[in-house]
């Protein structure tokens with residue numbers, strides 16, 4: 001890890017230090033190291049505090065995904081992260097709202113869309129055509145990258161699959 005190069009991609013003009021290079025769909029900074037994509041905030045944490053303890057994740061106390069300011073990062077458990085998101089009712093408070101804050105996926109909650117859809121020989125394209133749900137939304141759920149799922153999306157999918165909305169989720173093993 002070239003430390004100097006890493007920090008050269010960070011805008012440190014504000015309180016939150018923002019990653020200026022590539023970002024993941026949820027806003028987290030990303031960089032490629034040896035062919036692997038790493039989260040910038042995790043790299044920042046390790047550069048300053050040392051190795052992230054196994055089974056712990058790096059949380060933002062500022063709720064700002066692209067921020068890599070080590071002072072805004074701390075380690076926590078996955079369930080802590082989920083509780084945190086439920087409590088806030090929205091990622092970074094930006095998506096507050098009763099219709100959006102239904103489903104949180106953060107480590108210990110998994111969306112089973114792919115598993116359930118494949119049983120019925122459905123793919124993202126087909127589901128989109130049948131329900132009118134956008135491909136981006138479906139893709140995030142399919143690959144378990146969604147943090148929030150709107151209630152009407154859940155309802156439409158449950159309808160299509162013939163299940164209860166709650167059955168779209170399971171606790172991660």
Ligand SMILES: [Zn+2]
Nearest residue numbers: 016062067072
């Ligand atoms: Zn910050």
